Amino acid sequence: xxxRNVAMREAIRRALREEMLRDESVFVMxxxxxxxQGTHRVTRGFLEEFGERRVRDxxxxxxxxGGVAVGAAMAGLRPVAEFMTINFAFLALDAIVNHAAKxxxxxxxxxxxxxxYRAASGWGNQATASHSHAPEPIFAHFPGLYVGCPSNAxxxxxxxxxxxxxxxxxxxSESIALYPKPGPLPDENDQDDLLVPIxxxxxxxxxxxxxxxxxxxxxxxxxxxxxxxxxxxxxxxxVDLRWLRPLDMGLVYDSFKKTNRCVIVEESLPMYSFGSExxxxxxxxxxxxxxxxxKRVAAEDVPLPYSxxxxxxxxxxxxxxxxxxxxxx
Numbered sequence: 001x002x003x004r005n006v007a008m009r010e011a012i013r014r015a016l017r018e019e020m021l022r023d024e025s026v027f028v029m030x031x032x033x034x035x036x037q038g039t040h041r042v043t044r045g046f047l048e049e050f051g052e053r054r055v056r057d058x059x060x061x062x063x064x065x066g067g068v069a070v071g072a073a074m075a076g077l078r079p080v081a082e083f084m085t086i087n088f089a090f091l092a093l094d095a096i097v098n099h100a101a102k103x104x105x106x107x108x109x110x111x112x113x114x115x116x117y118r119a120a121s122g123w124g125n126q127a128t129a130s131h132s133h134a135p136e137p138i139f140a141h142f143p144g145l146y147v148g149c150p151s152n153a154x155x156x157x158x159x160x161x162x163x164x165x166x167x168x169x170x171x172x173s174e175s176i177a178l179y180p181k182p183g184p185l186p187d188e189n190d191q192d193d194l195l196v197p198i199x200x201x202x203x204x205x206x207x208x209x210x211x212x213x214x215x216x217x218x219x220x221x222x223x224x225x226x227x228x229x230x231x232x233x234x235x236x237x238x239v240d241l242r243w244l245r246p247l248d249m250g251l252v253y254d255s256f257k258k259t260n261r262c263v264i265v266e267e268s269l270p271m272y273s274f275g276s277e278x279x280x281x282x283x284x285x286x287x288x289x290x291x292x293x294x295k296r297v298a299a300e301d302v303p304l305p306y307s308x309x310x311x312x313x314x315x316x317x318x319x320x321x322x323x324x325x326x327x328x329x
Contacts, residue, residue, distance in 0.1 A: 005182040011153035012118075012174060013042045014185075015160040016080060020050055023078060026164060027054040030065060030082030030118075039084045040120055040179055066092025066117070070099045070169075073115040078164060086119035086173060087133045100169040101144035112167040116160070121149075121173040122217060123267060123315055129303035134267040136216070137274040139171045140244035146170040146198055147244040151219035153183035155242060158196035166198060175217045175267075199246030203255070207235035210261040210325050213252055213278055215241040218265040221297075224318035225265075225325065234329055244274060249281055256282060260291035263324045267316060270298040292328035297321050 020026045028043055034057040037044040046055045058065050062083060069081040083089045096117065103113050123132040140147040146168055150156035163170040186194065204219060205226050212222040219240045226236040237255050241248060256262055262282060264275035275296035282294055300314040
């Protein structure tokens with residue numbers, strides 16, 4: 001099987017295009033996805049290939065985008081609705097939380113809601129506080145809504161294809177910082193072999209001294225930190241959650257039983273965070289294996305400053321992960 005490096009943006013585009021070719025009920029909608037080819041160029045060329053019926057520019061109303069997607073999914077289509085950045089999804093919370101996530105439960109399975117909300121996420125690049133968010137834990141709070149957070153091109157490809165085929169709503173969070181990052185992806189043969197099951201995490205690096213639990217961009221920082229720690233004789237195991245709901249805690253538990261120490265790495269804010277949830281679950285279920293306190297590395301608890309230098313101080317990075325590990329190893 002031939003393998004080539006592609007940017008995560010291109011892997012997402014390929015997955016979406018293949019699913020649209022595979023199933024005519026799949027269509028994309030959102031602001032500037034058609035004539036402008038997507039703010040992040042994921043839908044480049046889609047309008048010419050699939051036409052306006054399946055590639056739909058919408059008004060500048062996230063509430064409308066979120067609600068129309070729910071109605072289309074209930075009517076038998078498979079919409080992939082794009083939010084330009086994830087902070088705009090806050091305007092569609094009623095549609096996402098009170099409708100998409102609950103319709104199947106309300107009607108005892110009589111209706112399915114097979115839709116995907118794609119959203120570009122993350123902090124940085126001086127986008128300022130109103131546009132710089134990594135709020136995936138907010139969405140993962142609600143039962144009935146799956147939340148996917150890929151950390152690389154291959155996972156983004158396999159996870160998005162799985163999400164589109166599923167009969168439940170999925171919030172698919174794509175790190176803006178990872179869009180241009182290249183990664184190996186096999187050519188277009190054996191596409192189904194690359195599917196990533198919903199709720200299945202992955203070990204990105206094996207180690208025996210400490211477990212680094214991360215998702216999305218946090219996996220990058222964790223892997224960088226692991227390489228630095230290895231030079232000092234500390235072998236870190238990197239667990240990529242991939243999905244925040246359903247959550248593959250079994251994978252985390254198995255790693256923690258081996259290492260007895262854990263640092264959780266996330267781009268989100270620290271208060272009421274996913275790191276808090278994982279730390280609580282480890283304390284409740286793995287206390288007998290715990291040799292040190294659980295440490296967390298997250299963004300600083302402030303709105304992100306505009307100044308580039310101060311912005312970088314507020315964000316997690318590999319060195320902060322290394323420092324956290326050295327406190328417990």
